Amino acid sequence: MAFQGKKLINNPNDVVTEFIEGLVETYPGLQYLDGFPEVKVVIRADVLGATYDKVAVISGGGSGHEPAHAGFVGEGMLTASICGDVFASPPVDSILAGIRAVTGPMGCLLIVTNYTGDRLNFGLAAEQARSEGYKIETVIVGDDCALPPPRGIAGRRGLAGTILVNKVAGAAAAAGLSLADVASEAKCASEMVGTMGVALSVCTLPGQVTSDRLGPGKMELGLGIHGEAGAAVADLQPVDVVVSHALKQILSPETNYVPITRGNRVVLMINGLGATPVMELMIAAGKTVPKLQLEFGLAVERVYTGSFMTSLDMAGFSITIMKADQTLLQRLDAPTKAPNWPVGSAGNRPPAKIPVPLPPSRSMKSEESLSRPLQLSERGRILEVAIEAAANAVIDMRDSLNDWDSKVGDGDCGSTMYRGATAILDDMKKYYPLNDAAETVNEIGSSVRRAMGGTSGVLYTIFCKAAYARLKANLNATVTAKQWAEALEAAIDAVSKYGGASAGYRTLLDALIPALAVLKERLSAGADPTTAFVVSSEAAxxxxxxxxxMQAQAGRSSYVSVGILSTVPDPGAMAAAVWYRAAALAVKDKYQAS
Structure with missing residues (x-):
């Protein structure tokens, strides 16, 4: 069912004009020609055509593809951008106005995306400018690899690869090359580039109804950037599959879209189409590079990821691959003041990943002290069963904790605690010196810090480090029940100090503080230590x-109404109570068994 698209605009007829006004207010290096509403031209503020001593480079086309092309105006890239209405070629008069404003004795290169309207309007403007005495050259960019050639007189569409051609031409012009040489480099670049796009949604034009052409669970392959239908509609696939399909299409030797073969150097552009989160674009980039390297045998020299040539609010992305040599790389690396050109990596690419350094507590100790003892003492075995019981209890509670947290937080308490618990179980087999209680608690803190995110991870790391410091202060290696209670008290005090919470704030402390109070009371009364821990776990x-x-006074729960809070316990407090009780019961069972 079609519906009116939501847009933060005023009059739909004024969107391009008001976009340009905002653009030049944002970037002082840009100006626009005062010819609204017909003339919509963005130019470099430092260029005066009559005296400009370098080749002017102009591109443009319909609006709705921002930041293309106006966002790429600046020293080292475009000298001017001609803006048509949304998805409409700019009129001849606008193109002529741009040529006249920035073209000096060195002449002007027009870089035109391969659409019939753009070719006609820029072509007519070029002929008129030549008749006025300007030196003009034109390069057409058609980098679309979606449809098999030939495409009749229309040819391949101009897509995001145009941005790379703009950069090459702009850098060549900034280097002082002649018009013929700038045009030659731009033409060569245009012949070395291919693009393939995929969309998850159809864009909505300002003031118009959103098309329902693309249904739920579907994606469109090989689309253009004007909302036109793609080459095929398919079921939504993982990004790995989408990337593989696009690369095969671009690099297919049968279609011969681009002259790229194994061993070639290439640059890669992952281009968002307007509504694709950076996270998804980065995932696509991370999957594309190794495929190019391993499956196609290509050396990926540069990677540009972001939104370069969009289609209003379309969800999806395109992949652009350009064959590169040293000269082209130098043009891409050359400095530019164009506001939307990314700062790409230059020179040799270091390895994408390196090993994670070990925490200082592990890296500074001998391998022997880090490893699990071959022979566990009685206290070591008791500590082992306590840790295992506590961790497994948390693992079993994952879904319940997530369910409670979905009502009063962000829904990931169980998953976060699960990651910490599984890391503890894994690391215990390798790192925990269980015969040394203090060092084992310290290693638990290291596991938590590595595996658990968010506030819970930090708080539990603080908890373990404070307990470790208190245990380490004991000169006797044997830890008594009283010393465990002192360590628990030190841990609670540290969490309260750094987290800002105390009793009644609806946090994990509301389980641990009552437990500590009962534990100290029972131990002072001379109770059996294992029984004291079990009874204190009931208090937890x-x-x-x-x-x-309780009314929450800390964390995300503090934003939730009392009515909702009263339906579930605090997930963090329940997690603390569960692992504490599981450990206490396991210790009691172990003692009884022995």
């Missing part, structure tokens, strides 16, 4: 349950 559960009656 009661404290966690009592959070239903």
């Amino acid at each position: 559960l009661e404290g966690a349950e009592s959070t239903k009656d």
Whole structure:
């Protein structure tokens, strides 16, 4: 069902004019010709045509593809951009106005995307400018690889590869080359580039109804940038599959779109179509590079990822591959003040990944002290079963914790605790010196810091480090129940200090503070230590349950209404109570068994 598209605009007829006004206010290096509404031309503020001593480079086309092309006006790239109405070729008078404004004795190169309207209007403007005495050259860019050749007189469409051609030409012009040489480099670049796009949605023109052509669960392959239908509609696929299809299409030896063969050097552009998050573009880039290297045998010299030539609010991306030599790379690396050209990496590419450094606590200790002891002492075995029980209890609670957190937080408490618990179980087999309780607690903190994200990860790392510091202060290697209680108290104090919470704030402390109080009371009364821990764990559960009656004063729950909070306990408090009780029960069972 079609519906009116939502846009933050005023009059739909004024969107291009108002875009240009905002652009030049944002970037002082740009100006526009005062000829609205007919003439919509963005130029470099430092260029005066009559005295400009370098080749002017002009491109343009219909608007709606921002930042193309106006965002690429600047020293080292375009001298001017001619802006048509949305998805409409700019009129001849606008193109002529741009030529006259920035072209000096060295002449002007027009870079034109291969659409009939653009070719006709820029062509007529070029002929008129020549009749006025200007030196004009034209390069047509048709980098579309979606449709098999031949395409009749229309030919391949101009897509995001045009931006790379603009950069090559702009750098050549800035270097002082002649018009013929600038045009030659631009033409060569245009013949070395291919692009393939995929869309997940159809764009909405300002003031118009959104098309429902592309249904749910579908994607469109080989589309243009004006909302026109693509070469094929297919079921939505993982980005790995999409990337593989696009690369095969661009680099197919049968179609021979671009003269790229194994061993060639290339540059890659991942271009967002307007509504694609940076995360998804980066995922596409990360999957494309190794495929080019391993499957096609290409040396990827540069990667540009972002939105360069969009289609209003279309979701999707395009992949552009350009064959490169040293001269072309120098043009791409040359400095530019164009506001939307990215700062790409230059020179040799270092390895994309390196090993994660070990935490200082591990890297500074001997391998022997880091490894799990071959022979566990009795206390080591007790500590082992306590850790395993606590971790497994948290793992079993993942879904319940996530469910509670979805109501009062961001829904990931269980997943976060699960990552920490599984890391603890994995690392215990390799790193934990279980015969040394203090160092084991320290290593638990290292595991948590590595695996757990968010506030919970930081708080539990602080918890473990504070407990470790207190345990380490004991001269006797044997840790007594009283010293465990002191370590728990130090950990609670540290979490309260750095996290800002205390009793009644609806956090994990509302489970641990009651547990500590009961533990200290029982131990002072001379109770059996294992029984004291079990009884204190009951207090932890009661404290966690009592959070239903608390108004949250910390974390995301502080934004949630009391009515919702009263329906579930605090997930962090329940997680703390669960692992504490599981450890206490496991220790008691171990003692009874022995």
